[in-house]
Amino acid sequence: MSEIVLETRNLKRRFGAFLATNDVSLKVERGARHALIGPNGAGKTTLINLLTGVLPPSEGQVLLEGEDITSLASFKRVKRGLTRTFQINQLFNEFTPLETVALAIAEREGVGHNLFKSISSYSKITDEAASLLAQFGLASVMGERTTILPYGKQRLLEIALAFASKPRVLLLDEPAAGVPEDERHEVLQIVSDLPADVTVLLIEHDMDLVFSFADRISVLVAGAVFTEGTVAEISSDPRVKAVYLGENA
């Protein structure tokens, strides 16, 4: 049965007079592999920011599992199972990957407020962090400061970090950008291997990746939903090609 987990209603966001998100009403089903495509500047990142509470919308609503979360703080949305990656890495430069992921796990497990117990004494957290990092090929650098890691590794950490929160709805903002070619498919494979009830919304420019990954695609143009459909519908829609060729060539 198709159950809507993530929904927006007439979402709008203005920057000054500029309408970056124009009346977006989107529905994402549970377990979907939903792709969001559109030329640069279409407002994809802005939409993710609105969904995750990084930006407040100017108008409209965001619903998670049927509940209005429009004015909920980011961290509460994450607690409800909604998280994301950032197009531009947002990491803790002075932390090691191990600390970074361990903290995310600690917060997920609700022990982040613990004042006096050393984080190293939670061996389960450390173990899980280590295995998550290993899965993303980061085991060898888990004790280095994040800021000195090569860009590709930081990119992987960005994604691993979102996984650490064990989201039920995961929003990926161009996750493959900057990941070395040979690791790209592996990364998307890990995403594909998420349990079937985890919902994924993917922003990606590489159409091959999108068509192989997604079961449903929304096309965003100038802040508004231009069209939406299955892979077959979108890939054969000449207007979509025109949008991409016209504005992104």
Add this chain to the structure above:
Amino acid sequence: MLTILFDGIAYGMLLFILACGLTVTLGLMNFINLAHGAFAMAGGYITVIMMNRYGISFYWCLPAAFLVAAVIGLVLERTLYQWLYQAPHLDQVLFSIGIVFMAVAGTDYFMGGQQQLINLPPELSGRMEVMGVGVGRYRLFTIVLCALLAIALQLILSKTRFGSRLRAAVDDRRVAMGLGINVPVVFALTFAFGSGLAGLGGAMGAEILGLDPNFPLKFMIYFLIVVSVGGTSTVSGPFLAALLLGIADVAGKYYVPAIGPFVIYGLMIVMLIVRPNGLFARGGR
């Protein structure tokens, strides 16, 4: 009643002239310059020295205070401040507190720690009746001059080429550079101009605000309130904030002397609770 209001307006207008340079430094360069009051103090002491030691007319002291403070500002901007535009706010805070301490101790050393007094020209001292309200002549002079300055500022910012460059640079530094605006020059001139205005404010305020070596410390909180309440994107925001602060402070100290000193803090706290992003800040964050 009206007299109090009048005094409050004069006080607020002075605060505006004193603080508006700071709003630009902050909006334009994202620099938290806690030493802004030191430039004002420089202007005040220039006036004291010129008038009391050399007997020069008060009217000449005002432009001189502006010029000297502007030159000091220009020199410091070129030699020291410009290196810290990209620095963390903590560094800027520490640096400018250092400047304040040096200015305070240095002034104390050269001028002594006592309150400085100036003798206003006779036509500016005393009171007169305007429509049944007793107004200090000097306060009237202050209000008129500050209002003219505020209008001039608004016009410079909105009508002149320099103003539009300045606004471009405030809005987006990179875009401004892309448009071929020489950002460092704009910065330096603006900093000097802001310091000059502070100097002028210090000269005019010597009579109303008082002048002693602790001036930069005493008024630091006022400047911060004007800037954070008024925001940095308009002239009118800090202007209204300064007026509000001036009137509240004067009225508070007059009507309820016991809690008068707390009025500004009360205002600050109320503002924080009601409008944490500033009273007149441009929407969003």
Add this chain to the structure above:
Amino acid sequence: MSLVQEPAMTAPSTSPETTSRAAALMKRRSRIRFYEIIVWVAAIAAYFLLPTKMLILTEIAILALFAVSLDLVLGFAGIVSLGHTAFFGLGAYVAGLLALHYVAEPVTGLIVAGVISGVLGLLTSFLILRGSDLTRLMTTLGIGLMMAEVANQMAWLTGGADGLSGFSPTAILGLFEFDLFGQTGYLYCLAVLFVGTMIMRAIAFSPFGLSLKAIKGNPMRAGMIAVPARKRIVIAYTIAAVFAGMAGALLAQTTSFVSPDVLAFHRSADVLLVLVIGGTGYLYGGIFGAVFFTLIKDWLSVITPQYWMFYIGLLLVILVLIGRDRLARWVEYLPERFSKKEGGQ
């Protein structure tokens, strides 16, 4: 709706070496460093080797506790405060008044001062939650000045400009009398500094401490890994206020005097300077900075009693222009260096 969910990825492939290396790395974060031992050994050695210097040693210990408490706010949560002395001063007055009117036993005064300062910290922490660095500067400065004004206005209670005197603490816990040379006083302050530092050290290595650094490092991402930033800042600020209040109480108790100067702005600036001299974000910076600052200030006030403020200002300017990071990194060159690998500040 529960948070529990099938493990997304069981990774049987994780080698045991990876797991144990991870455990070792995590353990190493909180390991006791060589310099920590040096600090405490030196502090105790000073008691025996410098019997005539008890007063300045006491001053250092008090300033160190004050600075370490600020580190929790600045070095961990990343909040620049211009009014940390509000808590120090409140603690001093509370301890003084308590000794004057009710209980002269110091530990009681210490605890009460800490609690009351903590309450002020809790109340004011809500004001610093929102807004930019600028608003926080205004708020913290304003609260500091307001406290000074309160003390000034309530002269009937606080003694106003004359300060508060005429009290003398009794024996600590009824056991240790204060002596004329300040030896008991020094050991008392040192003990409080030690306990306070150890508590804050535990906090530093807890998930809580790590989350504070995450908020400082990247608040947007911190939110996206479910860190409730405001709650954490409120707690950190309150704890810092407690220890700052205790530092103030120590000053009142060891000098039997509370000067209105405890609430003066320059104290807030001084403690910032102390902390940045020693380096932020690892607690011991407050201790190293306190030693350095107190010695410099002592020396300055001998050669130029009236204008030492000028030189403190000069020091601040130079410190920033040289780059305080570079200066504060010296601690890394101590054996078993601390921050490079483990991602401290």
